[in-house]
Amino acid sequence: MTSNTANSVQILVVDDEPDLRTLYELTLLREGFGVETAETLADALQHVGERHFDVVITDMRLPDGLGVDLIRHLRAQQRRERCVVITAYGSAENAVESFKGGAFDYLTKPVDLQQFRRVIASAVHDAKASRNIGVAARDVEFPGNAGEAALARLVGESDGMRLVKERIVRVAHSMAPIMVTGESGTGKEMVASAIHANSHRGGGPWIAVNCSAIPENLLETEFFGAKKGAYTGSSQDREGFFQAARGGTLFLDEIGDLPLAMQSKLLRAIQERCVRPIGSPQEEQVDVRIISATHKDLATEVHAGRFRQDLYYRLNVIQIVVPPLRQRREDLPALCAALLRRIALESGITVPRLPTMMLDQLALDPLPGNVRELENLLHRAVALSEENQLQLEPSSLQPLIREAAGMNSRTGPPEDDRTALPSDLQRYLDNAERAILIKALRETGFNRTAAAARLGLSLRQMRYRIARLHIDTPNNGDGANEPF
Template structure:
């Protein structure tokens, strides 16, 4: 196998020598030049496995070289060398097609990790392995034949082949985390960890410790050293879900960690270098939050180098039937039985429904229908679709448990048909109120039947499978 070759473009002799020595020790052949003209000539004459270019050059900019390489030498990853803290230059380079960036002064360990990732990427590009994996991998898990979903899958395949931060936009329940996982799994970081974090689920006072870690004794309760989320994702991908929920003080710290590729654990004297790719998502309008001063503009530009919109289910109604069959098959595999079938009327009802909760709501509806239906067929009544649908574009999805009440039989009616639409006191959430009613009725039936589940199900007027589902849902052992 021939020796891999790297082109270094920088007008500073010290940087050229540092990179030449470092890359040479990795058994790489290095060509080092100091101008745009020399770089153009070298690219025209040789094939390179990786390029590094400085931003400012005597006869032009590294930006034009990145654009040239992206257009004419697309199989060659290119990384930008930027001045310390120059986030604008890094973002511009990534948008133009750069694989990644490295800041001066150059961190040798970080550089080596970047080179290994880039060379793996170049090899996959030339062999076509990445594109093939994207077609099969995402096709088997991101269901849908609609034009919009075909475009999403195609975009995922492209995004997997670089290291630019990606912002995944979409309503709740569309599958943003699945998209993030696919970008990770189809790229050169697939062997590294994928670390998802819900930014809205971490208490504000614990955020710094959760993200960056802490040293033993750094605060009350810190009884041992703790690794943060950035360190846990080292060599892989950190997925920041609901990134809009980050408080402003944490946004500042996050921006610095992303820019400098290093974190300082609480109580530590020195920073720790981290090599992670950042993917983020939220169902909120992040640009509007920037305008309102609730989200930092500099962080927005840093994480939103490339935006990928995942469409809501109502915009791809033709995929509903395929998704439903896929979900039913998964539920059958989980239970070890045969898939339950949708009757034509039930299928039509699903295809007509707005799905404010998107794919997650479809999964919940079908899981409940499988538990509640008689036999191996799902009828319209088993779906328990709400009579009133929310306005299109409504943000929150109705809970699957809020569409039926009580234990009035296998085909329960929605709350408007005889059950209270809200708790009399108005102080308990509807789902909790309904769950309490169900729990009381089930416990009473179990006690009266001496905990014989078959007899209890008969007493409640539901199937044994429906009772088993409710026991699991309510956490009754």
């Protein structure tokens, strides 16, 4: 960094301890930054009222308030300052509070100066990135189209998904470590990549690593890299995931599967923000944002001694839980449409429609593997159907759904969850009634009279219910016994 560019960076330091204030100030001046200081919250508010800074470093506990109040004030005014909070050691809640308030990053006391310099360098880098692309303060929330596009790809307007999207936007623009949890196939990786796309690192690398897929003896090399000659036959330096993700995001998928020995090394790399490649005498600085994901219950893993508690706290500052499909059934129509569109685009065919009755059936008994399973099912259904068909054949879908749902008994959600109270009883009952009517109709070859008899209904009642629930039937003949 030339002193010229560094000089243009202005930092505000807020701390009531004169010694610490001086220490931070001198450290920053030595890096070539412009520094102003404030002793109290009121003093700090006055400073930011008079001018803009690139970075604000504030102690959490100030004589007349909290550092996070200053951050909230800046956020409310949609200011672009990157805020770093200094909190007392071990107060995880403070870190969470800070991030929720809009902090960029945090440091714990006693502050390690080397780490201090790294965190500030990263905040300055981020502040400059936003300045260089000339975004207005408001646009910091939505930098460019990539972020919005990533959110749009995340289909779903249910309350659960809306909450997920809100959180993505809120936390994207910070260094907050994020843990994405949820059942298999719920869209955890999509959520993580939307966070990346919505951050100022969106233009930087996105490195996704499946921790469970790497052999244990290769983990260290894969994560931290290796110097030439570190192993017999290695003739070149090798970059690790951390180096590859510099300036971007490292996504650690299935973090719960990382062996304990590697967990300590990872913790160190995250804490120190530097790694030592195998065979190298030197550590390398890495400015990387970490997002992790797991379908395991990590708290249980910690309890069982399979996951380090300190690493768990470090990674789990902010948690985003992606809800399973059965808790957001209202997303099914939009999801099916989007997935079919994607599949059709990939295979160059006309986008087929899913028959309403199939949607109803899926809504009643969602697939155990969530969106991934739904996507697989639709893929297979498209492959089985005739080219450029406008609607998927219920007859070809049926066995696929049954097959997928058959796995329910083995991999389905726990009983108490499945019998949870419905949030909309009428809707729930309608869905149940619809599925029963469809079943009876199917079993009688769509003979309404026979189906009515099976259910102890008159034909009139049957017709009424079919009409009320908008059930698609292949024919209108009440007596015809045509194969479907």
